[in-house]
Amino acid sequence: MFVRWDGQRVTADGRPAETGGEPTLPGMEDAGLGAVRTFSAPEAMGTRFHEVRAKSALNRVPEGPYGFGWTVNPYRGCSHACVYCFARPTHTYLGFNAGRDFEKEIVVKVNVPEVLRTELSRPSWKRELVALGTNTDPYQWVESRYRLTREVLEALDEAETPVSVLTKSPLVLSDLPVFERMNRARPIGVNLSVPTVDEKAWRSTEPHTPSPRARLEAVAELRRRGIPSGILIAPIMPGINDRPDQIEPILRAASEADADFVTPIALNLRKETRTVFFDWLKGERPDLVPEYESLFSGRARLPKADQQRITSAARGRYRRRRTGERDSPPMRPPGAIPKAKPAAKPAEQGSLFDQ
Secondary structure (H helix, E strand, O other), X not given: OXXXXXXXXXXXXXXEHHHOOOEEOOOOHHHOEEEEEEEEOHHHOOOEEEEEEEOOOOEEOOOOOOOOOEEEOOEEOOOOOOXXXXXXXXXXXXXXXXXHHHHHEEEEEOOHHHHHHHHHOOOOOOOOOEEEOOOOOOOOOOHHHHOHHHHHHHHHHHOOOOEEEEEOOXXXXXXXXXXXXXXXXXXXXXXXXXXXXXXXXXHHHOOOOOOXXXXXHHHHHHHHOOOOOOEEEEEEOOOOOOOHHHHHHHHHHHHHHOOOOEEEEXXXXXXXXXXXXXXXXXXXXXXXXXXXXXXXXXXXXXXXXXXHHXXXXXXXXXXXXXXXXOOOOOOOOOOOOOOOOOOOOOHHHOOOXXX
């Protein structure tokens, strides 16, 4: 089997890999990763997995609006292949590209639970909130084989550390016993990302993710077990998944599941994600290219006022459902969102969904 780095592998002291010692891969050493082996799994749709040894597990991040300052990422790259994924640029740090490589070259930190236990045992550790799923999904396909996320959760539980998890996969339910145990002792949150339940929008924008309906059912099961859980409608993409008839079913399911919150988040096209997304847009929704070029001209995000219009209707409507207030009139598309054209192309001519 051809491996991209076979002719480039060197040992830690610079000797060729074939002379012995642990190899490293270009770009990986700077990221604190040493290569162990690379292999393909026939059942994984042409994906290659690079087992590596991490030098650290806890990542310090600037504390933003979500309230966490530490993350753990057992995997780099993500087989879910979401066209809008804001984590795509991080793959370039490893010498990969942010497009196909991000989806097909998955880095597996095989020793991350052991490294994490060492870091959590230090007297300096203050048991601050640790987030999983902020870079790539901890419950993507490969987790069913390695179970690294399960071991990471066990380590955090042993260290009495609060946890927040974000995923697109109902595989998260396989760790319910751990979540229930943690929930009895400290803060924990398990949240599912559900950008849309529209069949065509889902299959086109996040082709290898589990069914959105299964994700919503996972939230319902988590809440039945008493686990704090919510839904991120993320991202909301103008003209793609922002229509009221696309968002309302998510709010309805969230209400039925007794989700703790619904958080809508507007699209973020930073760095290489912009290129990947626009390439997809040109192929799948060329009718929206002019609007996106205008909306995202010189910026990765929409102006704050437009973001607010995109997200406030869903947020407020779910809050009213939770509090029992009288429902507002049906949501109308925000003013900044491209409206359906009267002469839209029919589905058979390549539109993503019927306008």
